[in-house]
Amino acid sequence: MTDAPSELLRLASADNFRDVAGPGEGYPTTDGGRVRRGVCYRSNELQLHDDDVVALADLGLRVIHDLRSTLEIDAHPDVAVPGARWQHLDVSGIPMEMVEILPDTAAAERVMLDVYEAFVRSEQARSSYAALLTSIATEELPQVFHCTAGKDRTGWAAALLLEVAGVDRATIVADYLLSNDFSAGTRAKYLALIEEHLGADKVAVYEPTLVVEEAYLQTAYDAVAADHGSVDAYLRDGLGLSDELVGRLRDRLRA
Template identity: 70%
Template sequence: MSDTTVPDELVRLASADNFRDVAGTGPGYPTVDGGRVRRGAFFRSNELQLSSADAGVLADLGVTRIHDLRGQMEIEAHPDVEVPGAVWHHVEVSGIPMEMISGLEDADAAVRVMRQVYDVFVRAPEARASYAALLTDLATGPLPQLFHCTAGKDRTGWAAALLLEIAGVDRATIMADYLLTNTFSSATRTKYLALVAEHLGAEKKAVYEPTMLVEESYLQTAYDAVDELYGSVDGYLRDGLGLDDLLLAELRDRLTA
C-alpha cells in the first residue's frame, strides 16, 4: 500500500517500512561519471511480513527473486510472505549476535557490538562468500530483484552500499542513503523500544537503541576493514569476494542508466 505523504515516485509498503529502491528517489542517485543509478532494478527491505496488498505491490513491480540474508532461526520465527512471481533464495549473513546484546550494560557497549558486526561482514570468510553469492545473483539473474534481512539496516545496508559503490556513487551519497533507515524505520524502532521498556525497564531503552539505529561509524567500520585488508572497495570486490571484471561490469551495467 502506497503512503501518499511521500513523493509519488517513492513506493512505500505499509507492512515493510524499510523497503526502498537501491537507486533512491527521483531519477536515481547521480554517479561520478555523470550517469544515474537505474531505478526499478534492485530493491532492499526489512523482513517481508507483508500484507496481501503489499505482496501485490511487489508482484506488480515485477520482482523475480527475493534474497533473504537472515539466519535460519530468524526465518523460522518470521517467514517471508510469498510474493507471486518471485523465487525465494536463502543467502545467510550473520547479523547481531543475540548472546552479545542480551547482557548489554550501556549504550557504549551496544555501539561496540554494532561496529564488530560490520567488521565481521568484511573479515569473516562465510560473510564474504554470502555477499559474493548475492552480488553474483544480482548480476546474472532476471530483474528486478530484492534483498533483505530482519531490520533491513545492517546486512542489507552493507549490500546496498556495495551496489552503489559499484555503480559509481560518491561516498557521501552512499552514507546519506545508508542513514535513511533511521527515518524510514522510526515507527518500528519506537515499537521495539516500547517493548524493551515494558520487559526490561525504561532505563534500558537508551542501552538498546544503538542496536536499532544505523550510525555513520558502523558503516565506516566496514570500510576501514576493507581498506586494511584489501586497500580499496575494488580490491575487496575482486580479492575478498572473488568477483571478476566481467561480472562487475555486468552488474555496473544493470545498475546504471
C-alpha cells in the same frame, strides 16, 4: 529492462522497503550518469500484508534474497511473492545472545562495530555477498534483498551496489542513514516494548542496536581498506568477483 516509476513505493508492512537507486530519477554517479531504478530493492523482513504482496508482485520481482539466519527465518518466514524465487544467503547479524546481556550503551556500540567488521572479514558473509552481487549481475531482474530490520546486513549490500554504480561516498552514507527515518515507527515500537518489559533505563542501552550510525558503516570501509586497500580490490579478492562480472553488474545498475 525499463526504469521503474520515479514515485517511491512504500509498504505498510515493510517500512524500510525502498529502491537501491534512491528517489526521483536515481542517484547521480560521479561521471555524470545515474543509477537505474527498478533493478533491485532493499527491505526489512517481508512479513507482508496482502496489499503489499500484490504491490511487490506488480513490480515483477524475480528473486528474493533473504540475508537472515535460519533461526530468524524460522521465527518469521517471508511471505511468498508470486513470480519471485526465494533464496537464502546467510549473513550473521547482531548476535541476540550478546544483546540480551548488554550492560551499557558503550557495549552495544562495540557489538555493532564488531558486526560491521564481520561483514567484510567473515568467510560466510563474503560468500553470501558474492552470491548476491552475482545474482543481480546475471539473473532475471528486478530483485530484492533484505534482513530483519533492513539496515545493517542490507545496508552494507546496498552500499556495495552504489559503489559499483559509481555513486560518491557522501551520497552512499546519506542513503545508508535513511534507514533511521524509514524505520522510525518500527524502532519506536521496539523501544516501547523494551521500556515496558525491561525498564526505562534499558532504552538507551538497546537503542544503538536499533539504529544506523556513520561510524558503523565506516568500520566496514576501514576493514576493506586494511585488508584489501580499496573497494574494487575487495570485490575482486575478498568476494572473488571477476572484473567482467563487476562490469556486468555496473552496466545493469546504471541508467
